[in-house]
Amino acid sequence: MTTEEVKKLEILAYEIRKDVIVALKNAKSGHTGGSLGLADIFTALYFKVLHHKPEDPDWAGRDRFLLSNGHVCPVWYAALARAGYFDVEEFRTTLRKLGTRFQGHPSRLDTPGVESSSGSLGQGLSIGVGMAYAARFDNAPYRVYVGMSDAEFQEGSVWEALMAGGNWKLDNLTAYIDRNKIQIDGSTEGDVMPLEPLKEKLRAFKWNVIEADGHDIKEIVTAFREAGAHRGGPTMIIFNTVIGKGVSFMEGKAEWHGKPPNEEEAEKALKELDEHIEEMKEGGD
Amino acid sequence: MIKLNEELRLVDDFENVERIPTRDGYGKGLVELGAERNDVFVLTGDLADSTRTAWFKEKFPERFIDMGVAEQNMINVAVGLALSGKVPFVATYGVFVPGRAWDQIRISVCYNKANVKFAGAHTGISVGPDGATHQALEDVASVRALPNLTILSPTDFWESKKATIAAAKMKGPVYIRFGREKVPVITTEETPFEIGKAVVYREGKDVTLIATGQMVYQAIIAANNLMERGIDAGIINVHTIKPLDRETIVEAARRTGAVVTAEEHQVYGGLGGAIAELLSKENPVPMRFVAVNDRFGESGVADELLEAFGLTHKEIEAAAEELVKLKK
Numbered sequence: 001m002t003t004e005e006v007k008k009l010e011i012l013a014y015e016i017r018k019d020v021i022v023a024l025k026n027a028k029s030g031h032t033g034g035s036l037g038l039a040d041i042f043t044a045l046y047f048k049v050l051h052h053k054p055e056d057p058d059w060a061g062r063d064r065f066l067l068s069n070g071h072v073c074p075v076w077y078a079a080l081a082r083a084g085y086f087d088v089e090e091f092r093t094t095l096r097k098l099g100t101r102f103q104g105h106p107s108r109l110d111t112p113g114v115e116s117s118s119g120s121l122g123q124g125l126s127i128g129v130g131m132a133y134a135a136r137f138d139n140a141p142y143r144v145y146v147g148m149s150d151a152e153f154q155e156g157s158v159w160e161a162l163m164a165g166g167n168w169k170l171d172n173l174t175a176y177i178d179r180n181k182i183q184i185d186g187s188t189e190g191d192v193m194p195l196e197p198l199k200e201k202l203r204a205f206k207w208n209v210i211e212a213d214g215h216d217i218k219e220i221v222t223a224f225r226e227a228g229a230h231r232g233g234p235t236m237i238i239f240n241t242v243i244g245k246g247v248s249f250m251e252g253k254a255e256w257h258g259k260p261p262n263e264e265e266a267e268k269a270l271k272e273l274d275e276h277i278e279e280m281k282e283g284g285d
Numbered sequence: 286m287i288k289l290n291e292e293l294r295l296v297d298d299f300e301n302v303e304r305i306p307t308r309d310g311y312g313k314g315l316v317e318l319g320a321e322r323n324d325v326f327v328l329t330g331d332l333a334d335s336t337r338t339a340w341f342k343e344k345f346p347e348r349f350i351d352m353g354v355a356e357q358n359m360i361n362v363a364v365g366l367a368l369s370g371k372v373p374f375v376a377t378y379g380v381f382v383p384g385r386a387w388d389q390i391r392i393s394v395c396y397n398k399a400n401v402k403f404a405g406a407h408t409g410i411s412v413g414p415d416g417a418t419h420q421a422l423e424d425v426a427s428v429r430a431l432p433n434l435t436i437l438s439p440t441d442f443w444e445s446k447k448a449t450i451a452a453a454k455m456k457g458p459v460y461i462r463f464g465r466e467k468v469p470v471i472t473t474e475e476t477p478f479e480i481g482k483a484v485v486y487r488e489g490k491d492v493t494l495i496a497t498g499q500m501v502y503q504a505i506i507a508a509n510n511l512m513e514r515g516i517d518a519g520i521i522n523v524h525t526i527k528p529l530d531r532e533t534i535v536e537a538a539r540r541t542g543a544v545v546t547a548e549e550h551q552v553y554g555g556l557g558g559a560i561a562e563l564l565s566k567e568n569p570v571p572m573r574f575v576a577v578n579d580r581f582g583e584s585g586v587a588d589e590l591l592e593a594f595g596l597t598h599k600e601i602e603a604a605a606e607e608l609v610k611l612k613k
């Protein structure tokens with residue numbers, strides 16, 4: 001990737017953050033922190049990694065992307081909108097409102113680009129395993145991607161899926177963990193139910209494990225490329241992220257897991273995001 | 286013996302019926318499907334033999350997946366296959382699917398409208414000596430409230446085979462309910478079967494017996510005995526519990542003015558509940574429910590248990606007689 005291209009995507013990730021803030025402010029409910037924390041990863045996915053055709057969401061050769069922790073769908077909708085699946089304004093103004101195509105949690109039958117409905121944690125990886133199994137059976141060229149939260153690794157069904165994916169050596173499957181170490185009731189490690197040592201557990205389940213900075217576009221893209229090139233088993237990318245990334249008063253705060261910004265907070269957040277975009281545009285690298 | 290609708294090509298002799306488990310019909314249906322089309326996959330959770338999916342495995346090992354004892358993953362792997370254009374059939378005991386995987390069935394199967402066909406084998410009290418933990422008596426109630434789902438409860442071997450094949454031909458989620466034990470074969474290969482169409486075995490004048498699964502046979506015996514006592518009972522086989530064949534059931538209630546339901550399931554939330562919900566709105570008539578009366582099962586031999594839990598023609602007859610008296 002050229003420096004120019006990286007910079008373009010970095011700026012786009014901040015535009016997507018602005019979409020998320022506006023949509024959640026208008027919706028008056030929803031999950032802000034996780035959505036902001038994933039903006040860089042979703043930008044990398046939809047503008048560099050995935051093979052897809054926004055004008056033909058059902059294109060048979062598309063890579064499949066599943067979002068297992070459905071509550072962070074605002075960032076998904078924003079990325080899909082910016083990629084051309086639908087009008088960004090429709091998303092920003094109707095999210096979570098009666099009659100909308102943009103449900104509070106992803107709904108396959110409502111939203112173009114959404115492969116499977118989700119919202120109850122711990123289900124997406126199993127579906128991804130099934131899709132990867134089918135793709136391998138058919139010798140299909142596409143890959144299957146699954147986005148997951150860290151806290152959902154507390155669900156037993158995730159480990160059932162890990163066991164199957166590892167056993168079947170599904171190297172057409174890449175999953176990532178949004179490792180922000182935050183869940184509703186606090187820190188995954190300190191307050192609730194620790195996941196560590198996570199890498200070792202995943203390797204014991206026969207997964208290839210890559211760790212990367214979830215806010216560095218270049219590292220994100222490289223991690224997905226390495227995962228795609230790996231043979232003999234599925235890959236789990238642990239993306240270290242900061243919940244609320246990009247808005248200083250939200251960063252690292254569990255309280256921003258499940259609440260939207262009010263008018264005032266949104267204004268403050270948008271100003272900060274705009275300033276950051278200006279800085280990036282001015283800065284040489 | 287009373288006369289049943291001849292167009293249905295049912296067996297001639299109800300006193301000397303052959304007995305085959307419904308799960309065998311499932312196994313045979315899957316093998317036929319496997320040969321007919323290459324998009325059919327079969328998944329089981331460490332129960333290939335007792336769900337009869339081993340027969341499919343033998344013929345089409347490349348499309349058979351043993352998921353191990355992990356039912357939640359099994360349902361969602363099936364969803365992944367379905368969303369990739371396959372037609373997956375999932376089979377384990379009813380207590381595990383739908384039992385253990387209800388959330389997966391709710392969101393990933395039903396909300397998604399994924400083309401997954403899941404089967405609960407070993408449903409009902411007649412599972413026998415394994416006892417309460419393995420006798421699925423709540424499976425229908427637990428999934429009947431889910432939108433987009435079709436629920437099938439075939440009565441015998443042939444109907445099970447036809448239900449399995451018909452499930453593959455329709456688009457959308459289907460739950461099929463089977464039993465463990467050998468049960469009377471009352472239909473034939475020629476008997477028509479259509480998902481959503483209740484089968485009127487006999488019209489009757491005084492009371493309608495509406496049954497599902499192996500209780501259909503008990504309803505036939507009951508109707509025969511009732512006739513000897515001067516009561517003309519109709520018989521309807523409701524193999525599709527959802528969506529209900531509203532027209533046929535409402536018409537029967539209108540004609541006879543009394544309904545007895547019979548099922549190998551808890552009294553709450555199953556066939557009887559579904560019929561009561563329908564009739565209380567469309568055509569209220571006095572009803573009685575032959576079912577398991579809000580209690581867990583226990584160990585025993587199938588026939589003993591059916592007697593002990595009041596799931597025989599005798600309870601159907603008593604309920605019918607009570608209703609006929611009530612009408613006078």
Ligand SMILES: [Mg+2]
Pocket residue numbers: 149150151178179180181182183
């Ligand atoms: Mg988290």
